[in-house]
Amino acid sequence: MEKNRAYSVLELIGWGKYNIFTFIQCGLAWSTFTFWFVNTSFVIQGTTEEWDLNTLQAGIIGSFITVGLLFGSLFWGHIGNRYGRMRGFKSTVIVVVIGSILLVLSPNFYTVAGALTILGFGMAGEIALGGTVFYEFCPPSKRNYLTLMSLFLSSGNITVTFTALMVSLFNTTGFYNWRVISLVGVVIESITMIFRFFMHETPAYLISQNKQSAADKILNIVSVANTGKSLDKIEYSASLNPNELTQEPEGTKKVEKKSGNMMKLFKAPLAKTTIVLGMVYMLAGYSYAGIMQFMPEFLEEFSTSTSYAIILAQHSCGIPGVFISSKLVDTRLGRKFTITIFYIFSGLFILFFSFSDLVWVTLSMSGLAFICISLAYSSMFTIAPESFPTSSRSTGLAVVNLFSRVGGIASPIITGYFLEIPNGKFYALLSICITFILAGVFALILKETRGRKIG
Secondary structure: OOOOHHHHHHHHHOOOHHHHHHHHHHHHHHHHHHHHHHHHHHHHHHHHHHHOOOHHHHHHHHHHHHHHHHHHHHHHHHHHHHOOHHHHHHHHHHHHHHHHHHHHOOOOHHHHHHHHHHHHHHHHHHHHHHHHHHHHHOOHHHOOHHHHOOHHHHHHHHHHHHHHHHHHHHOOOOOOHHHHHHHHHHHHHHHHHHHHOOOOOOHHHHHHOOOHHHHHHHHHHHHHHHHOOOOOOOOOOOOOOOOOOOOOOOOOOOOOOHHHHHHHOOOOOOHHHHHHHHHHHHHHHHHHHHHHHOHHHHOOOOOHHHHHHHHHHHHHOHHHHHHHHHHHOOOOOHHHHHHHHHHHHHHHHHHHHOOOOOHHHHHHHHHHHHHHHHHHHHHHHHHHHHOOOHHHHHHHHHHHHHHHHHHHHHHHHHHHHHOOOOOHHHHHHHHHHHHHHHHHHHHOOOOOOOOOOOO
């Protein structure tokens, strides 16, 4: 695992205004990701009403966003490694805006499917490159803030659910609720796009491409923003020093081809990490997609406004989960045991949720489940970038996100099928329970990254 001099310089500069700006911008990318992902549940519910679809057909609609995520994961990973993190990160938001506008204006089932595919394609870059960009601008001693960035995942969930609740209560426009909710998302995404273009390429990426002078310029911008002082170019240069063990592995002096970079992930020493982390992502992706996209159907015995209020409360429970996770990952539990314990608890609480139709039981069990899901997910998002070196990080995260999309594609179809059969709610939630528990078991095989020096 290589070390990268940029991180040493960032540590010397310290945390400051530039990091806060990056934290917010990358966090907003994660927030809009969850906004659109959770919005799929309202699209499923709304299109079912508008075009009289059955649950299985609606589930197939939900799979299209994950198909886009599937192809986007590999595409944006390649763009991030080959052409730069920021070239990819700035392009993803444009794609998401285009897809979201098309979704709002969709006249039929097929256009919705196409819009969700485009939307998912762009969202894949938002979630993967957002984490990478923040990680590569973050001083190593502050990397636990990557866990805190998961607050934006919860904020996206809360924003879309609160929007849905308000629209369900006050929409008198004559347009279906799902279109109005999606229009709000278009506005938020467009505002995010404007600020995205003020961001710079990460110095760690520039060094991995042998562009030390360009890296120094960016680090100087960070230093001025954080400390008000320019870098001492002699003492704190980001240039590679042959007398220090900070070089990239042999072969990174030239831009690696996609195939070579991809193959590195499936050879020693990264193969085990890639496959095991991929399995964790795939199993968690199945469960996450099922519980997020079909929650309105799981709550169908309640009125629309009541079910939306319950969903809002569920997503609000994710906030304390993020804060708890940010502390636990730096304790003796570390990253992997936090993931294991709370994915297992997530599965169990989801199963308990299926045993009662009482509001207080539904709210308490699902609320506890969402706390645990948030805990495990934010810990998973912390361990993932720490498990790959700079030269392979973007592609590595793309590949594990690809695994996640496989689970995400299967989940709406299988869940939609279960909901069409007798006792389907129980079987659907049981499958989500089992996959959450299996994700926790696979996490035990991962290498702990707490305290490790990673490039």
